[in-house]
Amino acid sequence: MNSIDIKTITIAEALPIRHRVLWPNKPISFCSVEGDDTASHYGAFIDKRLVCVASIYLNNNEARLRKFATLPQYQGQRIGSRVIEHILSDLKCSDVNYFRCDARKTALSFYQRFGLCSHGEPFQKSGISYLRMSVSLR
Template sequence: MEIKHIPLESALPIRHAVLWPSKPPSFCQVDGDETALHYGAFVDDKLVSVASIYLTGNKARLRKFATLPDYQGQGIGTQMIERILSQLALTEIEYFWCDARSSALGFYRKFGLMQEGEEFYKSEVAYCKMSLHIPPKSLKPKG
């Protein structure tokens, strides 16, 4: 498997197919897509998972994280989050967060994300805000 940056246009079909197949494709685009960092996981040169990171100051937000059904449960999403977090640890980012589907809270807890606040709904789907504080670079061990 290979994880690399991809253009937004490559992420959109997987977002639509996995996250909101009953909505129009445009529903899967969000403000900030043009400047976000988009990641893709490839298995045998096939794009099977996507995630987008939106940067604001020292904060990074994960949005539109999706893995094709035939590839779920194989550790691909775990490797994606690990890669993203390791790359963010090399930057000035100090706070990583997402609105996680309530059905996926256990997945995000594996990486140390903690629930903030109460459950809420978007388009009839239950979510919780999950977050992780990343130590400032100056406090990280050196080489």
């Protein structure tokens, strides 16, 4: 695989990937969430093409991952893993103590590889099962 360039991007850059991967049958506006204007958005580029996006929303000393998506033809190539590793490295250099997300139940093992543990019972959002997951960064 060619080298991966991970950097911060704008919400305008992130939205089309979110829409295509996460909610292709909904309007693109469905892929916007409260806080997008102040969140940190990350993108992974291969040959200058944006192929993976993730957004981090800060609340005091807690970081929440939302809207994490990799284009289908790039899935299974560790691109998403590299993005999470990059984000966790950035967060460990900040005053953030906790990293959390609402993970699709189908992605549970992916997040467990980064030390996240599930909490509580599965819940539904728009017909998809999720689990709350988190890890201490300290």
